[in-house]
Amino acid sequence: MYAPKDKKELITPVRLGLQSRFTFTCDKDMACFTKCCRDIYIILTPCDIIRIKNKLEMDSAEFLAGFTRPGKIDNTELPVPVLKTLEDEDKTCPFLTKEEGCSIYDARPATCRYYPIGAGIFHNKDEAADERFFALIKEGHCLGHDLGEERTVAEWRTNQGLDDYDDVNAGWIELILKRKSLGPFVTIPDKTLQMFFMACYNLDAFRRFVFESRFLDVFDVPEDQLNKMKEDDIALLDFATKWLKKTLFGEGDIAIKEKVVEGDSIET
Ligand code: SF4
Ligand code: SF4
Numbered sequence: 001m002y003a004p005k006d007k008k009e010l011i012t013p014v015r016l017g018l019q020s021r022f023t024f025t026c027d028k029d030m031a032c033f034t035k036c037c038r039d040i041y042i043i044l045t046p047c048d049i050i051r052i053k054n055k056l057e058m059d060s061a062e063f064l065a066g067f068t069r070p071g072k073i074d075n076t077e078l079p080v081p082v083l084k085t086l087e088d089e090d091k092t093c094p095f096l097t098k099e100e101g102c103s104i105y106d107a108r109p110a111t112c113r114y115y116p117i118g119a120g121i122f123h124n125k126d127e128a129a130d131e132r133f134f135a136l137i138k139e140g141h142c143l144g145h146d147l148g149e150e151r152t153v154a155e156w157r158t159n160q161g162l163d164d165y166d167d168v169n170a171g172w173i174e175l176i177l178k179r180k181s182l183g184p185f186v187t188i189p190d191k192t193l194q195m196f197f198m199a200c201y202n203l204d205a206f207r208r209f210v211f212e213s214r215f216l217d218v219f220d221v222p223e224d225q226l227n228k229m230k231e232d233d234i235a236l237l238d239f240a241t242k243w244l245k246k247t248l249f250g251e252g253d254i255a256i257k258e259k260v261v262e263g264d265s266i267e268t
Pocket of ligand 1: 102
Protein backbone atom coordinates (compact mmCIF):
# COMPACT_ATOMS: atom_id res chain seq x y z
CA MET A 1 0.00 0.00 0.00
CA TYR A 2 2.91 2.32 0.57
CA ALA A 3 5.69 3.09 -1.86
CA PRO A 4 8.75 4.97 -0.60
CA LYS A 5 9.49 8.27 -2.28
CA ASP A 6 13.16 7.78 -2.99
CA LYS A 7 14.35 4.21 -2.86
CA LYS A 8 17.97 5.36 -2.50
CA GLU A 9 16.95 7.16 0.65
CA LEU A 10 15.33 4.12 2.17
CA ILE A 11 17.48 2.93 5.04
CA THR A 12 15.58 -0.04 6.39
CA PRO A 13 12.41 -1.83 5.53
CA VAL A 14 12.48 -3.94 8.70
CA ARG A 15 9.90 -6.71 8.76
CA LEU A 16 7.68 -6.51 11.84
CA GLY A 17 4.84 -8.43 13.46
CA LEU A 18 1.94 -7.07 15.49
CA GLN A 19 3.93 -7.37 18.72
CA SER A 20 7.16 -5.88 17.35
CA ARG A 21 8.21 -2.67 19.08
CA PHE A 22 9.44 0.54 17.49
CA THR A 23 10.14 4.05 18.73
CA PHE A 24 8.66 6.98 16.83
CA THR A 25 7.10 10.38 17.28
CA CYS A 26 5.55 12.99 15.01
CA ASP A 27 4.23 16.48 15.67
CA LYS A 28 3.69 19.84 14.05
CA ASP A 29 6.82 21.40 15.54
CA MET A 30 9.22 19.04 13.82
CA ALA A 31 11.38 20.44 11.02
CA CYS A 32 10.15 17.70 8.70
CA PHE A 33 6.47 18.53 9.25
CA THR A 34 4.45 17.53 6.13
CA LYS A 35 7.50 16.31 4.16
CA CYS A 36 5.82 12.91 4.15
CA CYS A 37 2.85 14.44 2.27
CA ARG A 38 4.86 15.03 -0.91
CA ASP A 39 5.81 12.66 -3.73
CA ILE A 40 3.29 10.16 -2.44
CA TYR A 41 1.77 6.96 -3.84
CA ILE A 42 -1.36 6.21 -1.85
CA ILE A 43 -3.90 3.65 -2.96
CA LEU A 44 -7.33 4.29 -1.50
CA THR A 45 -9.33 1.53 0.15
CA PRO A 46 -13.15 1.53 0.13
CA CYS A 47 -13.13 2.77 3.74
CA ASP A 48 -10.81 5.66 2.80
CA ILE A 49 -13.16 6.72 0.02
CA ILE A 50 -16.27 6.58 2.21
CA ARG A 51 -14.60 8.70 4.89
CA ILE A 52 -13.01 11.27 2.59
CA LYS A 53 -15.98 11.79 0.26
CA ASN A 54 -18.30 12.16 3.26
CA LYS A 55 -15.87 14.59 4.92
CA LEU A 56 -15.80 16.64 1.70
CA GLU A 57 -19.58 16.20 1.28
CA MET A 58 -19.07 14.91 -2.24
CA ASP A 59 -20.72 12.18 -4.30
CA SER A 60 -18.33 9.23 -4.74
CA ALA A 61 -18.19 9.72 -8.55
CA GLU A 62 -17.29 13.38 -8.11
CA PHE A 63 -14.59 12.52 -5.58
CA LEU A 64 -13.09 9.78 -7.77
CA ALA A 65 -13.04 12.06 -10.83
CA GLY A 66 -11.46 14.97 -8.96
CA PHE A 67 -8.97 13.34 -6.64
CA THR A 68 -7.92 9.96 -8.01
CA ARG A 69 -6.29 8.26 -10.95
CA PRO A 70 -6.58 4.62 -11.98
CA GLY A 71 -4.28 1.98 -10.51
CA LYS A 72 -4.20 -1.79 -10.17
CA ILE A 73 -3.87 -3.98 -7.11
CA ASP A 74 -0.49 -5.74 -7.11
CA ASN A 75 -0.32 -8.89 -9.24
CA THR A 76 -3.95 -8.66 -10.31
CA GLU A 77 -6.07 -6.86 -12.91
CA LEU A 78 -8.33 -5.55 -10.13
CA PRO A 79 -8.72 -1.76 -10.34
CA VAL A 80 -8.01 0.56 -7.43
CA PRO A 81 -8.10 4.37 -7.17
CA VAL A 82 -4.77 6.06 -6.40
CA LEU A 83 -4.74 9.52 -4.81
CA LYS A 84 -3.87 12.07 -7.51
CA THR A 85 -1.15 14.51 -6.46
CA LEU A 86 -0.96 18.15 -7.48
CA GLU A 87 0.97 18.82 -10.68
CA ASP A 88 3.69 20.76 -8.85
CA GLU A 89 7.37 19.92 -8.62
CA ASP A 90 6.94 18.14 -5.28
CA LYS A 91 3.87 16.10 -6.33
CA THR A 92 2.10 17.39 -3.24
CA CYS A 93 -0.96 15.74 -1.74
CA PRO A 94 -4.06 17.80 -2.68
CA PHE A 95 -5.18 17.81 0.95
CA LEU A 96 -2.03 19.40 2.34
CA THR A 97 -2.34 22.96 3.67
CA LYS A 98 0.61 25.17 4.52
CA GLU A 99 -0.36 26.16 8.03
CA GLU A 100 -2.35 23.24 9.38
CA GLY A 101 -0.97 20.26 7.52
CA CYS A 102 -3.58 17.69 6.54
CA SER A 103 -6.96 19.30 5.84
CA ILE A 104 -8.77 15.94 6.09
CA TYR A 105 -6.85 14.70 9.14
CA ASP A 106 -9.75 12.88 10.80
CA ALA A 107 -10.54 11.19 7.46
CA ARG A 108 -6.95 10.65 6.28
CA PRO A 109 -6.30 7.39 4.41
CA ALA A 110 -5.15 4.21 6.13
CA THR A 111 -1.72 4.51 4.46
CA CYS A 112 -1.18 7.89 6.15
CA ARG A 113 -2.33 6.50 9.50
CA TYR A 114 0.08 3.58 9.24
CA TYR A 115 3.14 5.67 8.31
CA PRO A 116 6.03 4.98 9.13
CA ILE A 117 4.71 1.43 9.05
CA GLY A 118 3.96 -0.20 5.71
CA ALA A 119 1.29 -2.91 5.88
CA GLY A 120 0.23 -5.82 3.71
CA ILE A 121 -1.59 -9.12 3.78
CA PHE A 122 -1.14 -12.26 1.74
CA HIS A 123 -2.95 -15.50 1.19
CA ASN A 124 -0.95 -18.43 2.50
CA LYS A 125 -2.22 -21.60 0.80
CA ASP A 126 -0.72 -23.81 3.50
CA GLU A 127 -2.20 -21.94 6.44
CA ALA A 128 -5.79 -21.67 7.62
CA ALA A 129 -5.59 -17.89 8.04
CA ASP A 130 -4.25 -15.16 5.76
CA GLU A 131 -1.04 -13.62 6.99
CA ARG A 132 -0.51 -9.96 7.82
CA PHE A 133 2.89 -8.39 7.55
CA PHE A 134 4.30 -5.00 8.47
CA ALA A 135 7.52 -3.16 7.74
CA LEU A 136 9.15 -0.17 9.39
CA ILE A 137 9.96 2.39 6.70
CA LYS A 138 12.81 4.75 7.44
CA GLU A 139 13.15 7.59 4.97
CA GLY A 140 15.82 10.25 5.16
CA HIS A 141 13.41 13.18 5.37
CA CYS A 142 11.50 11.77 8.37
CA LEU A 143 13.02 12.87 11.69
CA GLY A 144 10.60 11.02 13.98
CA HIS A 145 12.49 7.73 14.28
CA ASP A 146 14.00 6.70 17.61
CA LEU A 147 12.27 9.61 19.37
CA GLY A 148 9.33 9.54 21.76
CA GLU A 149 7.41 6.54 22.96
CA GLU A 150 8.20 2.91 22.23
CA ARG A 151 5.08 1.05 21.06
CA THR A 152 4.08 -2.21 19.47
CA VAL A 153 2.65 -2.22 15.96
CA ALA A 154 -0.67 -3.35 17.50
CA GLU A 155 -0.66 -0.31 19.81
CA TRP A 156 0.18 2.00 16.90
CA ARG A 157 -2.70 0.57 14.87
CA THR A 158 -5.15 1.12 17.71
CA ASN A 159 -3.80 4.61 18.38
CA GLN A 160 -4.29 5.50 14.69
CA GLY A 161 -7.86 4.14 14.55
CA LEU A 162 -6.94 1.40 12.08
CA ASP A 163 -9.03 -1.38 13.62
CA ASP A 164 -12.20 0.28 12.27
CA TYR A 165 -10.66 0.39 8.77
CA ASP A 166 -9.97 -3.35 8.89
CA ASP A 167 -13.58 -4.09 9.79
CA VAL A 168 -14.98 -1.95 6.96
CA ASN A 169 -12.46 -3.25 4.38
CA ALA A 170 -12.71 -6.93 5.37
CA GLY A 171 -14.98 -7.97 2.46
CA TRP A 172 -12.83 -6.07 -0.08
CA ILE A 173 -9.64 -7.69 1.21
CA GLU A 174 -11.26 -11.11 1.03
CA LEU A 175 -12.11 -10.51 -2.66
CA ILE A 176 -8.52 -9.49 -3.43
CA LEU A 177 -7.05 -12.54 -1.69
CA LYS A 178 -9.52 -14.84 -3.45
CA ARG A 179 -8.58 -13.34 -6.81
CA LYS A 180 -4.87 -13.75 -6.05
CA SER A 181 -5.36 -17.37 -5.03
CA LEU A 182 -6.76 -18.16 -8.52
CA GLY A 183 -3.38 -17.38 -10.05
CA PRO A 184 -2.35 -15.50 -13.19
CA PHE A 185 -4.05 -17.71 -15.80
CA VAL A 186 -7.61 -16.76 -14.85
CA THR A 187 -8.95 -13.62 -16.50
CA ILE A 188 -11.83 -11.45 -15.35
CA PRO A 189 -13.88 -9.78 -18.12
CA ASP A 190 -13.73 -5.97 -18.38
CA LYS A 191 -17.43 -5.61 -17.60
CA THR A 192 -16.96 -7.52 -14.32
CA LEU A 193 -13.94 -5.35 -13.46
CA GLN A 194 -16.13 -2.27 -14.01
CA MET A 195 -18.72 -3.73 -11.62
CA PHE A 196 -15.94 -4.40 -9.09
CA PHE A 197 -14.84 -0.76 -9.34
CA MET A 198 -18.36 0.61 -8.93
CA ALA A 199 -19.33 -1.70 -6.06
CA CYS A 200 -16.10 -1.16 -4.07
CA TYR A 201 -15.30 2.50 -4.70
CA ASN A 202 -18.18 4.34 -6.40
CA LEU A 203 -20.76 3.53 -3.77
CA ASP A 204 -23.23 6.30 -4.60
CA ALA A 205 -23.42 4.91 -8.16
CA PHE A 206 -23.78 1.36 -6.77
CA ARG A 207 -26.66 2.56 -4.57
CA ARG A 208 -28.43 3.96 -7.65
CA PHE A 209 -27.72 0.68 -9.46
CA VAL A 210 -29.37 -1.32 -6.67
CA PHE A 211 -32.39 0.92 -6.16
CA GLU A 212 -33.00 2.37 -9.63
CA SER A 213 -32.34 -0.58 -11.98
CA ARG A 214 -33.93 -4.07 -12.17
CA PHE A 215 -31.42 -5.26 -9.57
CA LEU A 216 -34.07 -5.96 -6.93
CA ASP A 217 -36.15 -7.94 -9.46
CA VAL A 218 -33.22 -10.33 -9.66
CA PHE A 219 -31.64 -10.40 -6.19
CA ASP A 220 -33.60 -11.10 -3.02
CA VAL A 221 -32.43 -8.69 -0.31
CA PRO A 222 -34.21 -8.54 3.08
CA GLU A 223 -36.17 -5.33 3.70
CA ASP A 224 -34.26 -4.31 6.84
CA GLN A 225 -30.93 -4.71 5.01
CA LEU A 226 -32.24 -2.60 2.10
CA ASN A 227 -33.31 0.14 4.47
CA LYS A 228 -29.80 0.27 5.99
CA MET A 229 -28.19 0.28 2.55
CA LYS A 230 -30.22 3.35 1.53
CA GLU A 231 -28.63 5.47 4.27
CA ASP A 232 -25.43 3.82 5.39
CA ASP A 233 -22.37 3.53 3.12
CA ILE A 234 -20.77 0.86 5.31
CA ALA A 235 -23.87 -1.37 5.14
CA LEU A 236 -23.96 -0.80 1.38
CA LEU A 237 -20.27 -1.73 1.00
CA ASP A 238 -20.82 -4.86 3.07
CA PHE A 239 -23.62 -5.92 0.71
CA ALA A 240 -21.57 -4.87 -2.36
CA THR A 241 -18.62 -7.11 -1.47
CA LYS A 242 -20.94 -10.05 -0.74
CA TRP A 243 -22.64 -9.51 -4.10
CA LEU A 244 -19.24 -9.40 -5.83
CA LYS A 245 -18.24 -12.62 -4.08
CA LYS A 246 -21.32 -14.24 -5.62
CA THR A 247 -20.77 -12.64 -9.03
CA LEU A 248 -17.02 -13.27 -9.25
CA PHE A 249 -16.64 -16.57 -7.46
CA GLY A 250 -20.17 -18.03 -7.17
CA GLU A 251 -19.82 -18.06 -3.38
CA GLY A 252 -21.83 -16.65 -0.50
CA ASP A 253 -25.45 -16.29 0.46
CA ILE A 254 -26.85 -13.56 -1.79
CA ALA A 255 -30.18 -15.03 -2.92
CA ILE A 256 -31.54 -14.88 -6.47
CA LYS A 257 -35.33 -14.63 -6.84
CA GLU A 258 -36.99 -17.84 -7.98
CA LYS A 259 -38.88 -16.23 -10.85
CA VAL A 260 -35.64 -15.10 -12.51
CA VAL A 261 -35.09 -17.19 -15.60
CA GLU A 262 -31.74 -18.35 -16.83
CA GLY A 263 -30.08 -15.69 -18.95
CA ASP A 264 -32.01 -12.83 -17.34
CA SER A 265 -29.61 -9.96 -16.71
CA ILE A 266 -29.44 -6.40 -15.47
CA GLU A 267 -27.59 -3.61 -17.20
CA THR A 268 -24.95 -1.66 -15.29
S1 SF4 B 1 -4.05 12.79 3.16
FE1 SF4 B 1 -3.26 14.17 4.71
S2 SF4 B 1 -1.75 12.96 5.86
FE2 SF4 B 1 -2.14 11.89 3.91
S3 SF4 B 1 -0.56 12.62 2.48
FE3 SF4 B 1 -2.39 13.93 2.23
S4 SF4 B 1 -2.07 15.69 3.58
FE4 SF4 B 1 -0.64 14.07 4.23
S1 SF4 C 1 8.10 12.99 11.63
FE1 SF4 C 1 7.90 11.83 9.71
S2 SF4 C 1 5.70 11.40 9.63
FE2 SF4 C 1 5.97 13.11 11.09
S3 SF4 C 1 5.78 14.99 9.87
FE3 SF4 C 1 7.95 14.46 9.91
S4 SF4 C 1 8.22 13.29 8.01
FE4 SF4 C 1 6.04 13.29 8.44
